[in-house]
Every structure is written in C-alpha cells, then in structure tokens.
Amino acid sequence: MNLHRITLRNGADLDGFRRAVRWLMAEELAPQHIVWSLDDAPSLFGGEEVRDAPPVALPRSVARLVELGVCHSDPERYALLYQLVWRVLNGERDLLEIASDPLVHRVDAMARTVRRDLHKMYAFVRFRRMGGENLERFAAWYEPEHFILEASAPFFIDRFRSLDWTILTPIGSMRWDRHALSFGPAARREDAPDEDSFEEGWRGYYESVFNPARVNPAAMRAEMPKKYWRNLPETASIPGLIQTASQRVEIMIEQEATMPTKRTPERALEAMWDQEPKTLEELNAIIAKAGPLVPGATQAVFGEGPKRADIMFVGEQPGDQEDLQGRPFVGPAGKLLDKAMREAGIDRGQAYLTNAVKHFKFEQRGHRRIHAKPTAGEVKHYRPWLMKELELVRPKLVVALGATAVLALTGKSTPISRSRGRARFGTYDGYVTVHPSYLLRLPDEATKREAYEAFLNDLRRIHDLAKADPETGELPLAAE
Amino acid sequence: MDEKLSRKLRILADAAKYDASCSSSGAPGRKADIDGLGSTTGAGICHAYTPDGRCVSLLKILLTNYCLFDCAYCVNRRSSNVRRAKFSVDEVVTLTVEFYKRNYIEGLFLSSGIIRSPDYTMEQMLLAAKKLRRDHGFRGYIHLKTIPEASPWLIEEAGLWADRLSINLELPTEKSLERLAPEKDGASIEGAMAQMSERIEEARQERRHFSPAGQTTQVIVGADDTTDAQVLRTSAKLYSHYAMKRVYYSAFSPIPDSSAILPLKPPPLMRENRLYQADWLMRYYGFQAEEIAASSDRGMLDLDIDPKLAWALRNRHLFPVDVNRAEREILLRVPGLGARAVDKIVAARRHTTLRLKDVARLTSGLRRAKAFLIAADHHPKAKLDRQDLRERLIEKPQQLSLFA
Numbered sequence: 001m002n003l004h005r006i007t008l009r010n011g012a013d014l015d016g017f018r019r020a021v022r023w024l025m026a027e028e029l030a031p032q033h034i035v036w037s038l039d040d041a042p043s044l045f046g047g048e049e050v051r052d053a054p055p056v057a058l059p060r061s062v063a064r065l066v067e068l069g070v071c072h073s074d075p076e077r078y079a080l081l082y083q084l085v086w087r088v089l090n091g092e093r094d095l096l097e098i099a100s101d102p103l104v105h106r107v108d109a110m111a112r113t114v115r116r117d118l119h120k121m122y123a124f125v126r127f128r129r130m131g132g133e134n135l136e137r138f139a140a141w142y143e144p145e146h147f148i149l150e151a152s153a154p155f156f157i158d159r160f161r162s163l164d165w166t167i168l169t170p171i172g173s174m175r176w177d178r179h180a181l182s183f184g185p186a187a188r189r190e191d192a193p194d195e196d197s198f199e200e201g202w203r204g205y206y207e208s209v210f211n212p213a214r215v216n217p218a219a220m221r222a223e224m225p226k227k228y229w230r231n232l233p234e235t236a237s238i239p240g241l242i243q244t245a246s247q248r249v250e251i252m253i254e255q256e257a258t259m260p261t262k263r264t265p266e267r268a269l270e271a272m273w274d275q276e277p278k279t280l281e282e283l284n285a286i287i288a289k290a291g292p293l294v295p296g297a298t299q300a301v302f303g304e305g306p307k308r309a310d311i312m313f314v315g316e317q318p319g320d321q322e323d324l325q326g327r328p329f330v331g332p333a334g335k336l337l338d339k340a341m342r343e344a345g346i347d348r349g350q351a352y353l354t355n356a357v358k359h360f361k362f363e364q365r366g367h368r369r370i371h372a373k374p375t376a377g378e379v380k381h382y383r384p385w386l387m388k389e390l391e392l393v394r395p396k397l398v399v400a401l402g403a404t405a406v407l408a409l410t411g412k413s414t415p416i417s418r419s420r421g422r423a424r425f426g427t428y429d430g431y432v433t434v435h436p437s438y439l440l441r442l443p444d445e446a447t448k449r450e451a452y453e454a455f456l457n458d459l460r461r462i463h464d465l466a467k468a469d470p471e472t473g474e475l476p477l478a479a480e
Numbered sequence: 481m482d483e484k485l486s487r488k489l490r491i492l493a494d495a496a497k498y499d500a501s502c503s504s505s506g507a508p509g510r511k512a513d514i515d516g517l518g519s520t521t522g523a524g525i526c527h528a529y530t531p532d533g534r535c536v537s538l539l540k541i542l543l544t545n546y547c548l549f550d551c552a553y554c555v556n557r558r559s560s561n562v563r564r565a566k567f568s569v570d571e572v573v574t575l576t577v578e579f580y581k582r583n584y585i586e587g588l589f590l591s592s593g594i595i596r597s598p599d600y601t602m603e604q605m606l607l608a609a610k611k612l613r614r615d616h617g618f619r620g621y622i623h624l625k626t627i628p629e630a631s632p633w634l635i636e637e638a639g640l641w642a643d644r645l646s647i648n649l650e651l652p653t654e655k656s657l658e659r660l661a662p663e664k665d666g667a668s669i670e671g672a673m674a675q676m677s678e679r680i681e682e683a684r685q686e687r688r689h690f691s692p693a694g695q696t697t698q699v700i701v702g703a704d705d706t707t708d709a710q711v712l713r714t715s716a717k718l719y720s721h722y723a724m725k726r727v728y729y730s731a732f733s734p735i736p737d738s739s740a741i742l743p744l745k746p747p748p749l750m751r752e753n754r755l756y757q758a759d760w761l762m763r764y765y766g767f768q769a770e771e772i773a774a775s776s777d778r779g780m781l782d783l784d785i786d787p788k789l790a791w792a793l794r795n796r797h798l799f800p801v802d803v804n805r806a807e808r809e810i811l812l813r814v815p816g817l818g819a820r821a822v823d824k825i826v827a828a829r830r831h832t833t834l835r836l837k838d839v840a841r842l843t844s845g846l847r848r849a850k851a852f853l854i855a856a857d858h859h860p861k862a863k864l865d866r867q868d869l870r871e872r873l874i875e876k877p878q879q880l881s882l883f884a
Contacts, residue, residue, distance in 0.1 A: 098831050099824040100838035123525050127582045138581065158511040159519040162617075163581060178514075198578050201481040201489055205579075208493035209540065210530040213733045214749060219533025223526065234528055242531050249734060257740035260559035265548065268596075272548050275597035276631065290637060377682035377690070384632035 005035045006050065008078060011171065012071040012147035017078055019050055021085055026053035031086050036078040061096050062088050068111040071118075071147045080107055117146045122155050124228050127165060128196035139166040141192035141231060149174060153181055168192050199233045206234040212245035213252070280307065280392050283385065292359035293381050298323050303354030303389055310466040312352040312395035313337075314386070316404040316435055320369050323360035328353045333437035337401075340436070340452070344459035352393050356408030357382045379408050390428065397466045398428045402435030420458075422465070431465060433458040481578070489575065491565040495545035495556050496591055499648070499698060500730040502526070504537045504586035504621040506693030507643040516617025518580060518587070520643065524621065525586050538589035538623060539579055543567055543604055547593030551661040552742055553650065553703045555735040556593050562737055566595075572608040577616055587621030587643075588612065594663075598629035606634065609641035621693075628664075628672035635675055639683070639690035644725070645676055648698040652714040656704040660741065670722075673697070677722040694725035701755060702732040702747030707779030709769070712758055716769040719762070729755040754781040761788055764819050765812045784874045789815040792852060793870055800864055802854040803839055804829050814852050815873075816845025848873055 006024075008016040024034065058066070062085065069081045084107050088095050098104055127138035138160075144152075149172050156167065157176055166175040168187035175182050217238075229235040277283040284302045292300070301318035304327060313329075321331035329337055341348050356379055362369040386408050390398065400406045400423070407413045409425040416434055423430035434455060442448045504524030511519045526535030544566035545556040555562055567575075576588045590608055592601050605624055612618040624642040626635055638645055647669055651657045654666045676695050683690030697718060699711060715727045731752040732743070758781060761767040765788070773779065775791040782790045792799065792815045801810050803825060811822045821843035828834060828842070836858040840846050851860045851869060863869070 094831060097827040100828045100832070100834060100841045102841070105841045119525070122521075123527050125583050129582075140583070155519075155521075160517070160581070160583075161512040162515050162517060196582065198481050198582055201486045201575075202579060202582070202584050204486050204490045205493050205539070206528060206530060206536065208490045209497045209534075209536060211497055211532045211534070211733060213746065214532035214534070214731075216533035216749075217531050220529040220531050223533075223535065224529040232528065238531055245531070252734040252736050252738070255737070257742075258561055258737050261561050262559075265558070269548055272594070272597045275599040286633065290633070293640075375682075375686045375688075377679065377686045377688060380679065380682065381636050384636060388631075388633075 003033055003035050004029055005037060006078070007037045007039050010038050010040050012150065014067060014070045017066070017070055017081065019052070020078075021082065022053040022056055023050045024082070025056050025085075025089060031079065031083045034079070034082060036076075036082070038075060056085075056089065058085065058088065059093065059096070065096070065107060065111050067151075068114045069107055071114045071151055072110045073146045074110060077110065080110070114146050114148060114151075117144055118148050118152055118155075120228065121148060121152050124224075124232055125156075125167060126231065126233060128193040128199075130193050135164075137164045137166075139168065139192045141168050141187070141189045143170055143231060145227075147171060150183070157181065196233075203234050203237055207237050207241060210241050212241070212248040215242060215245040217242055277388065277392075280389065283388055283392060287358055287385055292361075293378055294359070294361045296362060297359035299326050300358045301326055301328050301355060301360070302358065303352055303393070304328055305352030305354075305393075306350060307393065308395075309350060309352035309393060310396045311346065311350075311399060311462060312354065312390065312393050312397070313399045313401055314405040314409060315353070315355045315401045316437075317355050317357035317371075317374050318360045319371055319437075320360065320362070322355075323369075328355055332440060333435065336439060337436040340456055340459050344456055344463050346459060346463050352395060354386070354389060356386055356404050358385065374404060376407060376413060379404055380411070383408055383411065387426075390425075396429065396468070397462060398425050398430040399462055400425070400430060400432045402438065405435070406432055429465065429468075431458070431462050433462075485571060485575070488565040488567060488571070489541070491563055492541045492543075492545060492567060495562070495593075496540045496542045496589075498555060498730065498733065498735070499540065499589075499591065499625075500534075500728040501589070501623070501646060501696055501698060501726070502535050502537050502540065503696075503726070504623075506725060507621055508692050510619045512619050513617060516619055517577065518618050518620030520586075520619065520621055527584055527586065536584075537586045538621060539576055539585045539587070540589040541567070541572070541575075541591075543569075543572060543590060543592035543601070543608070544595055545593050546595050549594050549661070549663040551650070551664065552739040553660055553700055553732065553735075555737070557739070559739070560737045569604060569608045569611065573611050573616070576612060576620075577618070580618075580620055585620075587618075587623070589623040589625075591625035592627075594627065594629075598627045599631050599634060602627045602630035602634040602638070606637055606641065609638075613641055623693075626672060626676065626695075628669045632672075632675060635672055636679065639676065639679055642691050644693040644696065645691045646696040646698070647672055647676075649714070649718070650698065650700050651704060652699050652706045652711050653704070656706065660703065673718075673722040677724075681723065694723065696726045696728060697724055698728040698730055700732050701729050701752055703742060707776075708751070708755060708758070708781045709773035709776055709779035711755060712762070712769040712772055715759055716762060727759060729759070748783060750783045751781070754783060754787060758787040761791075766809055767791070767813075785870060786815070786875075788813070789848060789870075789873060796864055799852040800854045800860050801852065803834050804854075804856060814849050816848030816850075816852075817843055818845065821845075 006020045066081050069077055083103055095101065096104060099108060121142060121144050125140045125142050127140045130137040130139055149169055153174055162178060164177050166173060168191050170186055173184040173187045175184065277286060288300045301322050315329065318328060319331040322328055338348055357374045361372045361374055363372050398409065400409050403413065403416050406419055416432065419432045421432060423432045439448060439451050439455060442451055505522065507520035509520060509522060524537055526537045528536040530536060546564050546566060547556045547558050550557045550559050572590065579585045590605050592605055594601050609622050609624060612622065622642045623644045624638050626638055626645045626647045628647050649669060651660055657664055657666055676691065679690050680694055699714065701711060718724045718727055729752050731747050731749050733746055758772050761772060762769060771791060772787055775794045781787055792813065801814060808822060808826055811817055811825060812819060824842045825834065833856045836855045839855055843849065851863050
C-alpha cells in the first residue's frame with residue numbers, strides 16, 4: 001500500500017489535524033501508511049489532498065488530549081496523536097485508562113509538558129505599562145517553549161478583560177483591546193517596553209520575602225528553571241541574595257537576644273481590650289455600617305424599647321413596612337402582636353422588641369416585595385450582634401417568636417412544636433412561642449381563633465414570668 | 481512607585497514572610513467582568529520562586545508591623561527593636577491592583593500586627609478587602625488573617641470578602657501558648673476556628689460566599705519541645721474538628737533581634753519536610769496520627785526516610801502486596817506509590833496485567849516500591865526481610881539546610 005503524506009501548518013494546527021483525521025478515518029487509512037509533515041504555508045500540492053469528511057466522535061478525554069498534544073513542539077506529535085485516535089476508534093475505546101501503555105504514556109507526558117508550559121506562561125508573563133499618561137496599555141515579551149500562544153489567550157482575557165494588553169513572542173503575538181482578540185506576526189524583545197515604574201518595588205518585595213535561613217536554590221530552580229530568568233525582572237536579585245544569605249544568618253544567630261529599647265506601653269495595652277460596644281447606640285452603628293448581608297434592604301431595623309426592659313421579644317426579620325419605616329413590628333404582624341400584648345396586659349412601651357436578622361430580605365413580584373425567609377447561615381451571620389444586644393439589654397425574660405428566633409438564640413434549629421413554652425437561652429430565662437405572622441397565615445377562621453387563644457395564653461404566662469422575683473427567681477403562683 | 485511606599489513594602493513584606501502559607505488555591509473559578517480585574521483558577525499560580533525555594537503567589541504583607549502583643553517567637557512582637565511601618569488602606573489597595581495588572585501576583589494575603597485593638601485592626605484589614613472587591617471589581621484571590629481576639633461579627637464579615645481565612649495556632653500546645661504568647665489564648669483561637677468552620681460549611685450548602693477556599697492554620701515547629709507525634713495529633717484534631725484545608729508547618733527560623741526565651745538553634749528543615757509528608761498521609765492515604773506516631777522514634781519522625789517507608793518497614797508482615805489484585809487502600813500504603821499512581825494502577829489493571837515495566841511508567845518511586853510489591857513478572861521474596869533494607873532505601877542526602 002502507498003504512503004500518504006499529510007502536510008499541516010507549523011505550530012499548533014488543531015483545525016488542520018481535525019480535518020485530516022476525519023478524512024483519514026473516512027478512508028480507513030491506518031497510521032503506518034501516513035507520513036506527517038510540517039510547512040509554514042501548506043499548499044494543496046505539498047501533500048495529499050485532504051477532502052472534507054464527516055466528523056468523528058471522540059471521547060472527551062481523548063479530544064482534550066489532542067487539543068493539548070498539537071501544541072507540543074515535537075515534530076512527531078501528529079503521528080502519535082493519530083495513532084492514539086486510530087486505536088481508540090478501532091476497538092480500544094478505554095485506551096486512555098491504560099496509563100501504562102507506552103503510547104498513552106508518551107502522549108500523556110506530551111500533554112503534561114504543554115500544560116506545564118501554559119501554567120508557566122500564566123505565571124511568568126510580566127506586563128509593562130506602555131508610554132502615555134492617560135492611556136493604560138500593557139505589553140509583555142515572553143518566550144514559550146511550545147506552540148501555546150493561542151491556547152493561553154482565554155486565561156489572559158478572563159483575568160485582564162478590562163485592560164488593553166499585548167503579548168509578544170517569537171512565534172507570534174496577540175492583542176486584547178478590551179473587546180476583541182487579534183493575532184499578529186512573530187515579534188522581537190525590543191518591541192516590548194523595557195521598563196515599568198513598579199518593577200523596582202516588585203524586586204524589593206521579592207528580595208524581602210526571601211528567608212536567608214532557608215536558602216535552597218535547587219528547589220527554586222526546579223520550579224523556576226534558568227531558561228525563564230531572562231524575562232523575569234526579579235531574577236536579577238538572585239545571585240546577591242544567595243551570596244549574602246549565610247552571612248546574614250550568622251549575624252542573626254550570633255547576635256545576643258536584645259533588650260527592648262522602648263518601655264512597655266501599659267496604657268495602650270489596657271485600652272486594647274476595651275473594644276466592645278458599650279451601648280445599644282454603639283452596637284447599632286456597627287450594624288448599620290456593615291450593610292445588609294443580602295442586598296436590597298432600605299436600612300437596618302434595630303431593636304426598640306427601654307434599655308433595661310423586663311421582657312425582650314425576638315422576631316425573625318423586618319418586613320416590608322418595617323424596612324420602610326426603620327422600626328420593628330410595625331407591619332401587619334406587629335399590629336397583631338400589639339393587640340395580643342394589650343389583651344395579655346403587657347405594655348409594649350415597657351418591652352424591648354427586636355429581630356434576629358436586622359435587614360429585610362425579599363423577592364420582588366411586580367410592585368410587591370414578598371418576604372423571603374432567611375437561611376440558617378444568614379441568621380447566624382447576625383447572631384453575634386443579637387447576643388451583644390441581649391447582653392446590653394439584660395432582660396429578665398427573652399421571648400423567641402418563631403423558629404428563626406430560637407435558632408438565633410440557641411444556635412440550633414428546633415421546631416416550635418417541640419420547644420414551645422419555658423426555655424433557657426444561655427444564662428437567660430426564656431420562652432418560646434409562635435411568630436404572630438404565623439397566625440395571619442392560617443387559612444380558616446376557627447383554627448385562627450384557636451391559635452390566637454394559645455398565643456394569648458403564652459403572652460399571659462410571659463407577663464407573669466417577667467414579674468418573677470429577681471432575687472429568688474420565684475414566680476407568682478398564677479404562672480405555674 | 482514612590483520611594484517611601486517601596487521602603488514600607490520592604491519592611492512589611494519582610495515582616496510577613498514567616499507565615500508559610502502561600503497558596504492561592506481552592507477559590508471557585510471566577511472571571512473578570514468588563515470593568516473588573518482578576519480571576520481565580522482552582523489550583524492557584526506561583527508567579528515566582530525565591531532562592532529559599534518558596535513560591536511567591538500572593539502579595540503577602542502586613543498592614544502594619546507595630547504590635548501590642550508580645551509573642552516570643554514573632555519578629556514583630558512589641559518588645560522587638562525591628563524597624564516599623566504602617567500602610568494606609570489605600571496603599572494596600574494600590575499595591576495589590578498595580579502588582580496584579582503586571583501579572584506579578586494572584587492576589588492579596590493581608591495580615592497585621594495588633595494596633596489600638598483587635599477590632600480596630602480587623603476593621604482596617606476588612607476595609608482593604610472591601611475596597612478591592614467593591615471599588616475595583618477585584619476578582620482575584622484574597623486571603624485574610626483573622627484576629628481571634630476581634631469581635632465575632634468581624635469574623636462574620638471577613639468571610640464575605642475573603643477566599644480564605646486563617647488563624648495561626650503557632651504553638652501546638654496550650655502550655656507553650658501561655659509561655660510564649662501571653663496575650664493569646666487557646667480558647668478564643670479555637671472558638672474563632674469553630675465559628676469559621678461552621679459558617680464555611682453553611683455557606684457551601686446555601687451556595688453563598690463565605691471563605692469558599694476554607695480555612696488554614698500554621699504551627700511553628702522547633703520553638704518548643706513538642707514532639708512530631710504531638711504536632712500530628714494536634715493537626716488531626718484541627719482537620720477533624722474545624723475542617724482545616726491545610727495545616728502549615730513552619731520550622732522555627734532564626735529571626736533578627738530574637739527573644740531570650742527561644743532556643744538558640746533552629747530545627748533541621750528536614751523535620752518540617754517529614755511533617756508535611758506525614759500530614760499528607762493522614763489526609764490522602766488513610767493513615768491515623770497514632771499509626772505514624774507508632775513508627776516514629778520516641779515521637780520524632782525519622783529524618784532519613786519518609787514516614788510511609790518508616791511505617792512499612794515496621795509493618796513488613798503486611799507486605800508484599802500484588803499490584804494487580806490488592807485493594808486501593810492497601811496500595812496507598814506501599815512506599816513510593818503516590819495517590820495518583822495508585823489511581824492509574826487501579827484503572828489500568830481493569831484492562832491489562834501489570835508487569836514491573838508498566839508500573840515504572842506510572843510512578844517515579846519504583847525504587848522504594850519494588851521491595852513491597854508483587855507484579856506479573858516480579859516478587860521481592862527475601863528482599864523484603866533484609867536487615868539493611870532501610871539503609872538501602874535512604875534517599876541521597878540533599879542540601880536542605882545550612883545547619884544540618
């Protein structure tokens with residue numbers, strides 16, 4: 001059988017190779033009958049006339065290996081890759097799993113080399129700013145070992161999308177102008193700027209992070225071989241750093257432990273631990289400054305009530321009305337809570353009302369903002385503030401309204417059905433009941449009335465518990 | 481870049497270099513948007529290597545090296561006479577952005593001495609991270625050092641801006657902490673670690689951003705008399721209790737202007753190396769800290785051979801194992817076979833029978849593995865029981881330390 005000659009473009013000719021593979025597979029031409037050659041401008045007469053043929057379906061892993069393999073500078077790359085493709089499509093579909101196979105081993109090694117070359121390019125390209133005060137344009141000269149210029153482009157675009165940059169290499173150049181990528185001819189080192197105003201600072205940084213007590217040039221060269229040094233501005237410092245290292249260490253070791261020359265800053269040390277907010281105002285300022293965890297809220301809604309209230313009510317999170325007015329429990333649920341509190345004999349003006357989460361979270365539906373339940377992680381994000389708030393108010397009794405409040409006060413989620421009634425929140429006496437919005441959501445009137453009665457009963461008990469003797473903790477008889 | 485800023489950078493980079501953590505890995509893949517800057521790739525990138533063999537990936541600096549704490553091992557302790565400097569928040573931001581644009585770095589690793597109060601210091605660090613993210617659309621990597629003495633809400637906020645958080649334990653026992661770091665206490669360190677690990681896990685489940693690359697810590701080796709076995713037990717606890725991504729080991733290194741209560745001589749760097757290998761065995765090879773401790777010499781790892789080989793030599797009765805038949809868990813215990821090589825072996829032997837030549841293509845550690853492995857054309861026979869096996873397998877001594 002005759003030999004067929006396939007000529008591909010110099011460099012990484014992925015398209016040419018794909019087209020050739022389709023045709024060769026369609027013609028069922030085995031690898032041993034193909035000669036692959038390279039040319040700067042392959043003509044139809046330089047080799048076999050490759051005709052269009054239907055695509056071949058390769059396993060993803062093989063396709064990826066081909067993409068990397070064509071970038072390798074080895075002139076045998078196409079021959080090896082075609083052998084691989086041929087075997088995969090002729091009964092050895094799982095060939096890549098046999099990493100011990102000599103061919104797979106070799107192609108794997110090629111791909112690894114290309115991947116490493118790409119990785120080193122991502123690492124070692126050093127941009128320099130081009131002239132012009134107002135124009136922010138960068139350029140770099142780089143010498144890759146394999147044909148990876150095109151393959152490297154997505155990395156640099158993803159990273160420097162908003163910059164105008166050019167990478168110049170001996171095998172071609174590419175420019176990203178903030179909108180589109182274009183490729184150009186091979187370049188020379190002189191085409192790139194020869195300095196940058198930040199390079200000296202960078203060299204200073206590089207010199208400073210070196211630890212002379214751990215000098216180990218072999219480990220450095222394993223990862224940053226000398227061939228890269230000529231295009232890395234910081235490497236000029238290497239000989240000096242190595243030369244002076246042992247001397248620097250000797251000085252450090254021989255030096256006696258020194259005595260501090262400054263006095264101990266007693267006052268600053270004392271003041272250092274005095275950092276906690278001491279009033280609700282200070283705490284609220286901190287919350288306001290942090291902003292909402294989930295964007296959208298108009299403002300933070302803080303707790304409200306006298307500083308040493310007997311009862312502290314903890315709800316879930318502000319609703320639409322609360323968000324607009326900046327006050328807790330002023331919406332429909334708040335109104336219902338007001339009513340129940342009045343009936344139970346609790347004076348709202350004497351109680352402290354707050355929420356576990358301090359910002360409104362919602363889903364926009366048309367003009368309406370629909371309340372969205374905070375996630376456990378969100379509740380816990382706000383938890384340290386609530387704990388501090390509790391510490392500053394120091395109520396006799398803490399009331400958790402609903403499951404979110406229980407989660408916020410205990411750090412654990414427990415269903416209301418199981419925790420309803422008297423509770424303990426850390427060092428505080430507590431009480432768990434439903435959130436008033438739950439009462440609003442119940443579908444039929446009878447259940448609603450029943451649930452409201454139960455809620456009212458809870459509030460009455462809360463009222464009594466809060467009157468318990470602060471010294472003995474003894475409750476008025478009615479509460480037990 | 482003006483000279484004053486360059487000078488500060490030298491001081492505050494020098495002051496930060498004793499933190500061994502350099503990695504920029506683990507962040508979710510991000511790309512710059514049209515006005516933004518920066519991206520993250522899963523594994524991170526090392527942009528340069530210094531002659532100590534360490535990589536330069538992030539701009540690792542302190543906001544300031546003024547410090548109110550007085551930790552004996554630390555070059556920046558308040559009683560040290562080193563030169564001091566302080567960056568403004570804007571200077572940190574400018575340096576990060578300009579270095580990033582030139583492709584010198586993957587992002588920022590910001591730590592700081594404690595000035596005024598832990599809260600004030602932490603707020604300044606957060607401000608730098610927030611400005612980068614908000615004002616510059618910065619999508620590169622940010623690693624923030626958490627100050628465990630800061631208020632818990634600041635730790636909550638740190639996770640929103642950072643890709644990785646870390647608190648350095650520094651000393652592996654409470655006793656050493658008390659002696660060498662009087663302002664620190666183990667309980668607040670562990671409390672902050674627990675808070676972070678809980679929040680990281682919740683955010684992962686809820687698909688929100690909270691330190692997506694997890695948390696890490698560092699332990700200094702050789703500043704006190706803790707044994708390797710104790711260090712590894714501490715690490716095992718850190719991994720299991722707080723889901724650490726990594727524990728870094730930093731061999732105590734002589735510092736300028738050192739304190740009188742520190743040892744005079746630094747430990748051999750190989751000790752650090754062996755600890756990393758043992759750590760790897762716990763995380764990827766199914767070893768327990770106690771197994772490694774049992775094959776150590778009174779709690780200290782053998783400096784001449786790697787800890788897996790040390791374990792295998794003391795457990796020869798479990799070998800040789802058949803490369804074509806043995807379970808993955810057992811193959812992972814063969815000296816010289818890495819986890820990747822084991823995966824390749826397991827995949828390949830489904831289709832073929834492996835001879836020694838085939839195994840050679842899958843690992844570079846065949847010299848060590850041979851005595852413990854059976855292949856289609858190989859059996860170590862009595863070689864495994866030779867008295868001088870350890871001596872024969874000792875690696876060529878490498879120049880690792882000036883003090884070895």
